[in-house]
Amino acid sequence: MIKIKGKDAAKKEVLKLENLTIRFGGLTAVDSFNGYLNKGELIGLIGPNGAGKTTIFNMITGIYKPTFGTITFNGINITGIKPQITTHLGIARTFQNIRLFSEMSVLENVMTAEHSWLQNYKAKKILHAHNPSEFPKPHWKPWFWSAVLKTPDYLKVERKMKSYAHDLLKEVGLDKYAHLKASALPYGPQRKLEIARALATKPSLLLLDEPAAGMNGQETQELLEFIENIREKFSLTILLIEHDMKFVMKICERIYVLDYGKIIAHGVPKEIQSDKKVIEAYLGDESYV
Amino acid sequence: MKRISFKLNFVLTTLFVIGTGFFLLWVSNSFGGYWPRIITLMGIYGIMAVSYTLVNGVTGIFSLGHAGFIAIGAYTAALLTLPIQQKAMSFFIEPLIWPLNSIQMGFLPATIIGGLVAAFAAFLVGYPSLRVTGDYFAIATFGFAEIIRIVIQNSYNITNGSLGLKSIPPYTTIWWAWGWLLVTVIVIGSLKFSSYGRALRAMSEDTVAARAMGIDVFKHQLISFVVSGFFAGIGGALYAHWLTTIDPRPTSLGIMLTFFVLIMIVIGGLGSISGAVLGAIFFAFFAQWLRIVESPMNFFGINIPGIPGMSMLIFAIIFILIMLFRRKGIMGKDELSWQYIYNYFSKKAGDQD
Ligand SMILES: Nc1ncnc2c1ncn2[C@@H]1O[C@H](COP(=O)(O)OP(=O)(O)OP(=O)(O)O)[C@@H](O)[C@H]1O
Ligand SMILES: [Mg+2]
Numbered sequence: 001m002i003k004i005k006g007k008d009a010a011k012k013e014v015l016k017l018e019n020l021t022i023r024f025g026g027l028t029a030v031d032s033f034n035g036y037l038n039k040g041e042l043i044g045l046i047g048p049n050g051a052g053k054t055t056i057f058n059m060i061t062g063i064y065k066p067t068f069g070t071i072t073f074n075g076i077n078i079t080g081i082k083p084q085i086t087t088h089l090g091i092a093r094t095f096q097n098i099r100l101f102s103e104m105s106v107l108e109n110v111m112t113a114e115h116s117w118l119q120n121y122k123a124k125k126i127l128h129a130h131n132p133s134e135f136p137k138p139h140w141k142p143w144f145w146s147a148v149l150k151t152p153d154y155l156k157v158e159r160k161m162k163s164y165a166h167d168l169l170k171e172v173g174l175d176k177y178a179h180l181k182a183s184a185l186p187y188g189p190q191r192k193l194e195i196a197r198a199l200a201t202k203p204s205l206l207l208l209d210e211p212a213a214g215m216n217g218q219e220t221q222e223l224l225e226f227i228e229n230i231r232e233k234f235s236l237t238i239l240l241i242e243h244d245m246k247f248v249m250k251i252c253e254r255i256y257v258l259d260y261g262k263i264i265a266h267g268v269p270k271e272i273q274s275d276k277k278v279i280e281a282y283l284g285d286e287s288y289v
Numbered sequence: 290m291k292r293i294s295f296k297l298n299f300v301l302t303t304l305f306v307i308g309t310g311f312f313l314l315w316v317s318n319s320f321g322g323y324w325p326r327i328i329t330l331m332g333i334y335g336i337m338a339v340s341y342t343l344v345n346g347v348t349g350i351f352s353l354g355h356a357g358f359i360a361i362g363a364y365t366a367a368l369l370t371l372p373i374q375q376k377a378m379s380f381f382i383e384p385l386i387w388p389l390n391s392i393q394m395g396f397l398p399a400t401i402i403g404g405l406v407a408a409f410a411a412f413l414v415g416y417p418s419l420r421v422t423g424d425y426f427a428i429a430t431f432g433f434a435e436i437i438r439i440v441i442q443n444s445y446n447i448t449n450g451s452l453g454l455k456s457i458p459p460y461t462t463i464w465w466a467w468g469w470l471l472v473t474v475i476v477i478g479s480l481k482f483s484s485y486g487r488a489l490r491a492m493s494e495d496t497v498a499a500r501a502m503g504i505d506v507f508k509h510q511l512i513s514f515v516v517s518g519f520f521a522g523i524g525g526a527l528y529a530h531w532l533t534t535i536d537p538r539p540t541s542l543g544i545m546l547t548f549f550v551l552i553m554i555v556i557g558g559l560g561s562i563s564g565a566v567l568g569a570i571f572f573a574f575f576a577q578w579l580r581i582v583e584s585p586m587n588f589f590g591i592n593i594p595g596i597p598g599m600s601m602l603i604f605a606i607i608f609i610l611i612m613l614f615r616r617k618g619i620m621g622k623d624e625l626s627w628q629y630i631y632n633y634f635s636k637k638a639g640d641q642d
Binding site for chain 2: 112119
């Protein structure tokens with residue numbers, strides 16, 4: 001594991017990946033990845049096409065089960081846990097190719113993510129087992145019946161969902177589109193909506209897969225400010241994949257560089273920029289030069 | 290666009306329900322012959338269609354097993370309401386097993402038990418088959434429905450096998466059928482327009498994104514399947530007491546029925562509850578009307594013999610035409626709400642300006 005000089009170990013570790021490895025048939029897509037994220041950090045994950053970046057996201061969120069290695073989130077081993085539970089534990093993500101619920105309205109997209117508020121019993125049980133003093137024993141509630149019978153309990157939550165969704169949309173500047181179909185939004189706002197939807201699950205760790213893809217210079221600049229802004233406001237720890245080097249260098253505190261599933265460099269932007277291996281890996285791929 | 294307030298919506302809807310009630314009262318009192326029967330059937334079909342569209346439309350999983358749950362509801366309820374002497378008389382190949390041979394109960398509890406047994410069957414079928422997706426799920430559910438039918442066909446000491454059940458009391462009136470339809474629409478509507486409904490609709494679009502948003506896709510599909518099974522069973526119970534004779538032929542409670550209900554929900558618009566009701570009404574009406582083409586006709590002096598199965602052929606053609614030219618059916622995924630009607634007419638008015 002590559003260590004960064006001068007970084008204090010006392011900081012709270014939100015995510016820790018140890019020897020993370022996954023094989024698809026003969027292909028080792030990710031090979032012994034080691035890394036960590038401290039609370040509040042904004043970390044970049046870069047590398048050429050097919051390096052295994054998205055695959056790492058898919059392992060963290062439980063879509064893929066690693067062949068080998070462990071994922072620790074806030075001190076809890078979450079390796080191989082189902083995606084919906086990783087979400088309930090506080091990991092949210094966006095997708096490289098936008099995956100909105102395109103037939104649903106902008107507001108409904110956000111509110112769909114808020115359904116997780118009613119579904120987090122198993123996650124709360126895991127948290128309670130991990131640390132009974134901090135996380136009280138959860139009580140299972142028959143939310144399905146409450147929802148169908150429209151009990152006052154449920155109606156209260158529904159109202160909360162609606163107002164929180166409106167607040168989020170206002171926060172990201174999409175409130176004027178609230179009742180529009182998600183597919184009717186222009187590209188930039190769709191990206192923002194995907195982030196807003198992820199935020200609606202109330203995450204502590206946000207994984208962004210190429211948020212700036214397909215954006216022009218000004219849009220990218222706006223996105224940069226936007227990410228900084230939500231990071232503060234929602235006290236997030238962020239891991240982001242991005243091909244836009246300027247963007248990554250500007251925003252990230254540390255960067256992991258991946259090539260053919262292996263880490264080839266890790267450090268602060270300055271170190272990465274001048275790293276020989278990194279330059280080599282990107283050489284020949286003119287889009288990054 | 291003006292939004293219609295909750296209060297106004299509520300008042301208009303209540304008035305609409307009461308109005309429909311008076312209409313049904315008028316029909317059942319002033320029409321003789323088959324019309325009250327057809328309108329009762331519309332209610333029954335409505336229940337089957339609304340419960341089917343919950344799975345195939347709202348949740349977006351393609352089941353072909355609906356008739357299986359309808360059959361279970363039909364048999365369960367009929368076995369519970371049939372008079373004891375009647376059972377002793379009908380079951381002459383093998384006697385009916387205990388305790389069914391000594392039970393007789395009212396229509397309402399029998400219907401509810403029919404629904405519950407069908408819901409349990411839906412759980413048993415859904416649990417393994419929801420592990421597979423897409424076409425495999427359709428095939429699996431189709432297979433299960435066939436198994437249910439064949440089990441019914443061969444369990445002489447429970448279902449009277451291929452002889453079927455006869456002289457089921459004709460309990461299903463317009464009021465039972467449309468009353469249960471109202472319950473079905475309220476429950477499934479309430480489900481669709483809740484946080485769970487949003488989850489179902491989201492899953493129907495993208496299961497990967499839905500999982501990433503914290504939705505347990507399997508669990509939600511199973512819930513939807515079981516709720517659908519319950520109301521399919523209710524529909525079946527009402528159907529049995531409307532038909533008064535049921536048997537396990539594929540054309541009565543088999544794949545043919547699934548196909549009929551599929552036509553209804555496709556006509557109405559997959560995923561739309563009001564569309565499903567409209568599709569059911571349309572289907573029941575049209576099926577009655579199409580009987581003409583199956584009876585011998587005298588066409589300008591030329592005698593045309595009745596062609597059995599002709600109406601089915603015409604339905605198949607309608608189905609194909611919808612798939613080709615209007616995939617959305619009547620309603621698309623929308624609901625026929627006051628807001629919808631208001632928007633429709635204000636748009637019309639806008640066009641004329
Ligand atoms: N489910 C899968 N089955 C087989 N191979 C896979 C699967 N998922 C990913 N891979 C392979 O793993 C490798 C890494 O893919 P991944 O999507 O993680 O790359 P990436 O770094 O995100 O690239 P990009 O910048 O193009 O998004 C690729 O070779 C890909 O083909
Ligand atoms: Mg990728």
